[in-house]
Each structure stands twice: as structure tokens, then as C-alpha cells.
Amino acid sequence: MESQIPENSDSKRIQKLLPSIPTCTNCSCFFCIMPETDPLIRKAKIAFCLKQMPLRDDKEHVLALSSLWKIAMTKPNDPEFPYLGIFKCMAKLIKKGLRNKGWLLNHQNIYIPYYAAHIIGSYTMNKPKFAEKAVKSNVVAPLIELVRGKISWIEQRVSLRALGHLARHEATFEAVAKHKEEIIEAAIHIASTCLYEVYDKFVGLEESQRLEYHRNLLTRGLGGLELENRKAEEWASQLQCWSLYIIDCFACKERSLELICKKNFLKDLCTMWGGLANPQSPSGIGLLRTLCYTKIGRESIADSEEVVENLCIVSRSSDDRQNLAIDSLLQLLKDPITRYKVIEISAPVLADLVELKGLKLGQEIVRILLQDYHKAKYFEMKLRSEKAEEALREIWDLKVERVKRESLMSEKEIRDGEIMARVLKQEGNEQFRSGKVEEAVKKYSEAIDVCGVKDIKQRIVIYSNRAQCCLVLGDAEAAIRDTTRALSLSSHVACPHSKSLWRRSQAYDMKGLAKESLMDCLAFIRSRFRSKKKKRFIIPYYAARMLQKQMNATWLFASAKSERSINKHVDELDEFKGEYQVDVKTMRKETNRKNEGRRRKSERRIRTNVSRQRL
Structure with a gap:
């Protein structure tokens, strides 16, 4: 049962009781207060303890903060501590740690700013009233100081979390928005560099070089190196997640978009996975989607061909990011200003998704892509890209012409078409x-042309088989296109087509798209498990090998490790070159000295010989 704190009725009585409470020099009295049975005395003692805590220097501070942190985590909606001054106490403790390094490094006070920021974030998570009280207690300024990196990345994570909760509530957004330039610039910098920061300052270090208090916070004093690395990876992802979250709060309100929509940052967003496991987290693609709902955001994204291409890649993914990417592309296509900037890149990709069933996405894609295609068709308007024009023509034929044509066909004609498609498929097989792969492609293409639109299962198999031929021929893009069409059709049936998932995973691997290959490989294993759940299921060796390869390639710190390794080798090479150059100079000096000595000896010998001849 949550405590109910009436602000007005008890506050005066609590204030009267404060002077009668004896001053205690030991903060451990906090643990004596908690079991107090009289509610009024308990509240008065807690209020007094919170008021005195920042004024005293006690080695037991960290124990009290740790207990308050546990209470805030387990009962974030309990009004007891928020109404007794916990926000003022936490703000003052953070300020004290930032201004007084001697105090921060004394005892175990180094843990206090982390716990204090975490407590603020936990209590402001759900209740707007608590958030308002926190803002009135001046928590924003010290949290921003932590975001600047005044201590370390550990404190940045919890301070961004707290500021994100404050920015989420309408009542407290403006208090955060007063510092918009500083917060957004810091959040963008952290989101783009935090993985390198965590790798350099923790994961990439030897166990003995890591800060002890970081190790203790990550594992609570339990576990070894493996657990530390796993938790560091999780916290680095959360750090990126909260950076994107607070930027998303500004983007949703269409505030400070000129600060957010920077070209390099938009490119970085495409590769950010931070917080993707959290349904409320925007991740990089989620933030791009939010920006696509704003005029400035759409124009900035449409001007970057690389960002649009990345959205196209993700739109064919097999995870939750797919819907976010498709929605982003649709918003760009709906806007008449950005439509013709992106249609030539997006039309060939979205053409593979027109038969998606989920959330009526396929119908929406068709409607938006073909909204003015009939004008281009009848007035002979042509796009600059032949691929885009061909894609639109194919969509028109599939969703308009073929539907009309088949609606006029008799049942016998439809059955004959299905039989012919099966025959052509067998010939392709x-x-x-027999090794005639190119001939097989032609047969499968003919089978697709005669196969009825409603014969979904047959079309899935034909598309998937043609994709296998493309893989053998080394045409990864064509394989991705055909497998995506097969998977779009399989959204109409019970589960995704497992062979198409595996083949697309291979095609993505051929193109070097490790993340997309990993997602398809995982989806393939899940589909195999569901189909054989009654039997003993073993992951196929080839899938396990692909899984291991792509997990290594997509490891959160893979880029940081690779870049640091390259820099190390470059430094070693420069050092070697430097040493080599020194050696060369020394050798040249020594050679010149010897040559000079020989020259002088030769001159003396010549002079001696000449003098003898004269004699």
C-alpha cells in the first residue's frame, strides 16, 4: 500500500517536530528512522535526514543512497520521499560532488552522484506531479552537468534517463527546453560516440585498468570479466537509447529541428541500435521516423541519398524496424516536395513489399506509389531512373492490370494457368x-507470369527458387528482391517462408549487410523451431556458422574495436618508421664519416706519392 502524504495538513506539524529531533552525526540513523511506527514522527525524521545529508560528510552516505535507490526502483509511484525533500537532497549531493573533488574521492562518495541521478529518474518516470516537484527543486542544472561528462559515462547514462523523463511530461518539458542547445548537442555527441567511449574507458581495458567503482556498479560486486563486459554492453546500449530518447522528445514537439537534422547525425542514426529491445525506445530508425512526420525533417532526410538508401534496406528487414522504415518512406512519398527526391530510390524496393498483408501496409504502399502513375502512363511522363519506372510499371501490372484480367477469366482458364505454372516450375527445377542456372531463371520467370495472383503458395516457392538461382549466379540484389517478395506473400499464411529467410540471409551476407543477415538468420532458426517443435530441434550447422559470423560482425563494440586496432597498428607503423628513419640517418652519418676518412687517407697517399715523385 503506497503512503499518502497530504501536503498541507502534515507539513506544519512536521516542521514543528524538526527542531526537536536531535542532530545525529552518523547518517546511518536513516536505517533507524525507517522502522519508526509513528507515521508523523517518521516523516519528520526522514525530512530532517534528507535536509541534513548534503551538509554532512559521512562515510555512511553511500549506504543510505543505495537504500533510497532500491526504494525508488521498487516503489517509483510512492509519494512519501518526493514530498519530503528527496529531490532537493539529490540535487545538492550531485552539486557537491561536482564542485568538491576532495569530498567526491573521499570514502565511497564517488558512488553518490550515480545513485542520486538514478533516484531522480526513477521518481519522475511515471508521475507528472513528481516531475514538477523535481524541477522546482532545481535538479535540471546538476543533471546537465553530469551529461557534459564531468565525471564519467556511467553518470551520463542515469542523468540522460532522468532528463528524458522530465522532457516527456508536458508540465516539465519547458524546464528542460530552456537548455535545448546544450542538451541536444550533448545528446547527439553521446549517441554518436558513446560506444567508442565505453570501449576506450572500460571494455577495451585490462581488468586491472578498469575503475573499481564502475565494476562494482555494473555487477554489484558479483561476477567476473564476462559479466562485466555483458553489463557494459547493455549499459552502453542504454546510454545511446536515452540520448536518442531525449532528442525524440524534442522532435515529437517539432522543437530545435535545425539542431537535430544535421547531415552526419542523420547518417549515423541509420546504424544505431541502442535501446531497440525497449518498445518505448525510438532507436535510430525510430527517431528518423519521428523526423519524417515534420516538414524540416522530411526535407533534410530527402536531401541525403545515403539515409534514404538505408531506410530502404531496413524496410526489407525481418524485425520490428521494418514497419518504422516503411512508414518513414511513405511519409517522404506523401510530401509533394520530397516525393520526387526519393521515389527513384525507394520505388524499386517498395515494389517488393506491395503484397505485405500486415497492418494493410501493402495496400498503402501501392496507393502512394501509384497515386499519379496513371498520369505518367497516359501523358508519357518518364522518371529519370529506369529501375523506378520499371518498378512502378510492374506494380501497375500486378495490382491493376492482372487483377482486371483474372477477374474476367473463367475458372478453367485460371486452373490451366496454375497447371502451366507448375509445369514451368518443374522444368526450372x-x-x-543439371547446372543450367540461367535457363532455370527464365523458366521460373515464365512461371511467375502465368501463375495466378491468388495462388500464393505456388508463387512463394517460385520466387524463392528463382532467388536460389540468383545466389548461384552471384546476383545478391536480385536474390534479395525475390526472397522479399516471397516473404511478403508468406505474411498471408501462418508463418514466414523459412527457405526464403535463409536465402535472403545469404544474399545480405554477400552484400556485407551483417545486421540484416543476422536478423534473417535468427528468423530462419525461429521458423525452423516452430515447424519442428514436437521433435528434437537442433540448429543446422550452416545456420549456426552464419549466426556466429554475423554476431561477431554486429557486436556493439565491433566498430570501436576495429577502429582502435587500426589506429594502434598505424601508431606502431609510424613508430617503426620513426625508428627506421633514425637508424637510416645514423647509418648515413656513419657512412659519410667513413667515406670522409677514406677520402682524407686517399688524399694523403696521393700527396705522399706526388712528393716522392718530385724527390
Whole structure:
């Protein structure tokens, strides 16, 4: 049962009781207060303890903060501590740690700013009233100081979390927005560099070089190196997540978009996975989607061909990011200003998704792509990209012309078409087995042309088989296109087509798209598990090998490790070159000295010989 604190009725009585409470020099009295049975005395003692805590220097401070942290985590909606002055106490403790390094490094006070920021974030998470009280207690300024990196990345994580909760509430957003330039610039910098920061300052270090208090906070004093690395990876992802979250709060309100929509940052967003496991986290693609709902955001994204291409790649993914990327592209296509900047890149990709069933996305894609295609068709308007024009023509034929044509066909004609498609598919299979892969592609293409639109299962198999031929021929893009179409069709049936998932995973691997390959490989393993759940299921060796390869390639710190390794080798090479150059100079000096000595000896010998001849 949560404590109910009436602000007005008890506050005066509590204030009267404060002077009668004896001053205690030991903060451990906090643990004596908690079991107090009289509610009024308990509140008065807690208020007095919170008021005195920042004024005293006690080695037991960290124990009290640790207990308050546990209470805030387990009962974030309990009004007892927020109404007794916990926000003022936490703000003062953070300020004290930032201004007084001697105090911060004394005892175990180094833990206090982390716990204090965490407590603020936990209590402001759900209740707008608590957030208002926190803002009135001046918590924003010290939290921003922590975001600047005044202590370390550990404190940045919890301070961004607290500021994110304050920015989420309408009542307290403006208090955060007063510092918009500083907060957004810091959040952008942290989101872009935090993985390198955590790797350099923790993961990439030897166990003996890591800060002890970081190790203790990550594992609570339990576990070894493996657990520390796993928790560091999780916290680095959360640090990126909260950076994106607070930027998303500004983007949702269409505030400070000129600060957010910087070209390099928009490119970085495409590769940011931070917080993707959290449904409320925008992640990089989620933030791009938010920006696509704003005029400035759409124009900035449309001007970056690389960002649009990345959105296209993710739109064919097999995870939750797919819907976010598709929605982003649709918003760009709906806007008449950005439509013709992105349609040539996006149309060939979205053409593979027109038969998606989920959330009526396929119908929406068709409607938006073909909204003015009939004008281009009848007035002979042409796009600059032949691929885009071909994609639109194909969509028109599939969703308009073929539907009309088949609606006029008799049942016998439809059955004959299905039989012909099966025959052509079998011929394609035979050509493939005999090594005539290009001939097999032609047969599968003919089968697709005669196969009925409603014969979904047959079309799935034909598309998937043609994709296998493309893989053998080394055409990864064509394989991705056909497998995506097969998977879009399989959204109409019970589960995704497992062979198409595996083949697309291979195609992505051929193109070097490790993340997309990993997602498809995981989806393939899940589909295999569901189909064989009654039997003993073992992950196929080839899938396990692909999984291991892509997990190594997509490891959160893979880029940081690779870059630091390259820099180390470059430094070693420069050092070697420097040493080599020194050696060369020394050798040249020594050679010149010897040559000079020989020259002088030769001159003396010549002079001696000449003098003898004269004699």
C-alpha cells in the first residue's frame, strides 16, 4: 500500500517536530528512522535526514543512497520521499560532488552522484506531479552537468534517463527546453560516440585498468570479466537509447529541428541500435521516423541519398524496424516536395513489399506509389531512373492490370494457368539440377507470369527458387528482391517462408549487410523451431556458422574495436618508421664519416706519392 502524504495538513506539524529531533552525526540513523511506527514522527525524521545529508560528510552516505535507490526502483509511484525533500537532497549531493573533488574521492562518495541521478529518474518516470516537484527543486542544472561528462559515462547514462523523463511530461518539458542547445548537442555527441567511449574507458581495458567503482556498479560486486563486459554492453546500449530518447522528445514537439537534422547525425542514426529491445525506445530508425512526420525533417532526410538508401534496406528487414522504415518512406512519398527526391530510390524496393498483408501496409504502399502513375502512363511522363519506372510499371501490372484480367477469366482458364505454372516450375527445377542456372531463371520467370495472383503458395516457392538461382549466379540484389517478395506473400499464411529467410540471409551476407543477415538468420532458426517443435530441434550447422559470423560482425563494440586496432597498428607503423628513419640517418652519418676518412687517407697517399715523385 503506497503512503499518502497530504501536503498541507502534515507539513506544519512536521516542521514543528524538526527542531526537536536531535542532530545525529552518523547518517546511518536513516536505517533507524525507517522502522519508526509513528507515521508523523517518521516523516519528520526522514525530512530532517534528507535536509541534513548534503551538509554532512559521512562515510555512511553511500549506504543510505543505495537504500533510497532500491526504494525508488521498487516503489517509483510512492509519494512519501518526493514530498519530503528527496529531490532537493539529490540535487545538492550531485552539486557537491561536482564542485568538491576532495569530498567526491573521499570514502565511497564517488558512488553518490550515480545513485542520486538514478533516484531522480526513477521518481519522475511515471508521475507528472513528481516531475514538477523535481524541477522546482532545481535538479535540471546538476543533471546537465553530469551529461557534459564531468565525471564519467556511467553518470551520463542515469542523468540522460532522468532528463528524458522530465522532457516527456508536458508540465516539465519547458524546464528542460530552456537548455535545448546544450542538451541536444550533448545528446547527439553521446549517441554518436558513446560506444567508442565505453570501449576506450572500460571494455577495451585490462581488468586491472578498469575503475573499481564502475565494476562494482555494473555487477554489484558479483561476477567476473564476462559479466562485466555483458553489463557494459547493455549499459552502453542504454546510454545511446536515452540520448536518442531525449532528442525524440524534442522532435515529437517539432522543437530545435535545425539542431537535430544535421547531415552526419542523420547518417549515423541509420546504424544505431541502442535501446531497440525497449518498445518505448525510438532507436535510430525510430527517431528518423519521428523526423519524417515534420516538414524540416522530411526535407533534410530527402536531401541525403545515403539515409534514404538505408531506410530502404531496413524496410526489407525481418524485425520490428521494418514497419518504422516503411512508414518513414511513405511519409517522404506523401510530401509533394520530397516525393520526387526519393521515389527513384525507394520505388524499386517498395515494389517488393506491395503484397505485405500486415497492418494493410501493402495496400498503402501501392496507393502512394501509384497515386499519379496513371498520369505518367497516359501523358508519357518518364522518371529519370529506369529501375523506378520499371518498378512502378510492374506494380501497375500486378495490382491493376492482372487483377482486371483474372477477374474476367473463367475458372478453367485460371486452373490451366496454375497447371502451366507448375509445369514451368518443374522444368526450372530440372534445369537448375543439371547446372543450367540461367535457363532455370527464365523458366521460373515464365512461371511467375502465368501463375495466378491468388495462388500464393505456388508463387512463394517460385520466387524463392528463382532467388536460389540468383545466389548461384552471384546476383545478391536480385536474390534479395525475390526472397522479399516471397516473404511478403508468406505474411498471408501462418508463418514466414523459412527457405526464403535463409536465402535472403545469404544474399545480405554477400552484400556485407551483417545486421540484416543476422536478423534473417535468427528468423530462419525461429521458423525452423516452430515447424519442428514436437521433435528434437537442433540448429543446422550452416545456420549456426552464419549466426556466429554475423554476431561477431554486429557486436556493439565491433566498430570501436576495429577502429582502435587500426589506429594502434598505424601508431606502431609510424613508430617503426620513426625508428627506421633514425637508424637510416645514423647509418648515413656513419657512412659519410667513413667515406670522409677514406677520402682524407686517399688524399694523403696521393700527396705522399706526388712528393716522392718530385724527390
